[in-house]
Amino acid sequence: MEYIAGRADFQLKRSAVTLGKFDGLHLGHQLLLNKIIEQKKRGLNAVVFTFLYHPGKLLSDREMELIYTEEEKQHILMEYGLDVMISFPFTEETRSMEPKKFIEDILINKLDAKYIVVGSDFCFGRDRRGNVKMLEEYASVYGYELEIIEKKKIENEEISSSCIREQIGKGIMEKVQELLGRPFSVRGEVLHGRKIGRTIGFPTTNLIPDKTKLLPPDGVYISLTAIEGKEYPGITNIGHNPTVGTTPEKRVETFLFDYDNDLYGKFIQVSFLERMRGEETFHSLDELKAQMDKDMDYGREYFQNKGR
Incomplete structure (x- = not known):
């Protein structure tokens, strides 16, 4: 697996991309990973796009408590069969990027995305103004296929990284395993x-x-x-x-x-x-x-x- 971290000078071709924080790589995240792995049969590269946060750029101390560290995340994704993991630098320029520019510069120009899969609550760009509706609107313009996945639930409760953090904090490891899938x-x-x-x-x-x-x-x-x-x-x-x-x-x-x-x-x-x-x-x-x-x-x- 190719690992691209902390830099923006990359150029990929024919990518199947999923985007998000992916802290925990839990069962909900695995639905997205499975989708891009499937696209390898079409000759697309399976790419995970996430952000590399400098501690000073995090919104709170709580966000510094990672379920999986960057190195651990790499190891899991490599075992999963991903082709590329991108940890994009989260700078002030990145934070203030307009959603349309993110689609054009990142998804199209840098990733050459032919297939994009995200969760239904995915947001991106300045003030999180980009969303799945916007991705749908530009799919025909830029020629990518978009798939939206609803959040996975267990016992009518949405699986989330915050929920998993809470269970880890309580030491309930059996429940953590159920939510992570490992x-x-x-x-x-x-x-x-x-x-x-x-x-x-x-x-x-x-x-x-x-x-x-x-x-x-x-x-x-x-x-x-x-x-x-x-x-x-x-x-x-x-x-x-x-x-x-x-x-x-x-x-x-x-x-x-x-x-x-x-x-x-x-x-x-x-x-x-x-x-x-x-x-x-x-x-x-x-x-x-x-x-x-x-x-x-x-x-x-x-x-x-x-x-x-």
């Missing part, structure tokens, strides 16, 4: 930790998520970790490790049940299946180890019941 995950490079887990028989992999990454509440989770294409069950702690000296940054530390190879420097993906308990402060390492033993037993039983 378990919520964190992807990153394994770093050297303080190796305290090894002293009590629980060596862990250590990730420090990007500061923009939205995380569930601190605590212990049942998890699956993808390493070089294979998934390994385990348990994961999110937090600051208060028992052994609080870390300044929040960490994601995973104990894998049946894996003991060196992972330092490798990129892994940790998926969260169920929240077991909150992060606790123990009076001693012996107390911590006793609780970890209980967590291990619960985690192994969970996967046995799931047939893994």
Whole structure:
């Protein structure tokens, strides 16, 4: 997959395009992705167009909490089979671009869009004055096919990134998985930790998520970790490790049940299946180890019941 980020000097040919923020790449977004993937059979390039926001350009701190970081989004879209991901620079010029100019300059001149699919609430251009009605009006002028997809619902509730953020914030990972169509995950490079887990028989992999990454509440989770294409069950702690000296940054530390190879420097993906308990402060390492033993037993039983 070609990744074009933070620049406007590109020129594509014969594109099937979907546009939006795509934070979460949830089931609603996947309807759009499936549509442009289908267009590859017609010889069109499957293109996702989104924006690359500088933190200072975001409307609120809440928007800095991304369900998936830019790198994670790339990884998911590449696995999905997209041809091109464009993260267009969100500058003052971009913000103030008139909707008609956006259609002409971006969709037609830069993307050569032959097929466009968007959600029914899609808006674009200055003050969000562009909408699906405007895209419909210009379809015959510029010769593109337009398809509009209604928002996907589960139990009469529209799937949205804000709804998913709310469920992540509550630690209800089963509901998050239902809305995303996949378990919520964190992807990153394994770093050297303080190796305290090894002293009590629980060596862990250590990730420090990007500061923009939205995380569930601190605590212990049942998890699956993808390493070089294979998934390994385990348990994961999110937090600051208060028992052994609080870390300044929040960490994601995973104990894998049946894996003991060196992972330092490798990129892994940790998926969260169920929240077991909150992060606790123990009076001693012996107390911590006793609780970890209980967590291990619960985690192994969970996967046995799931047939893994």
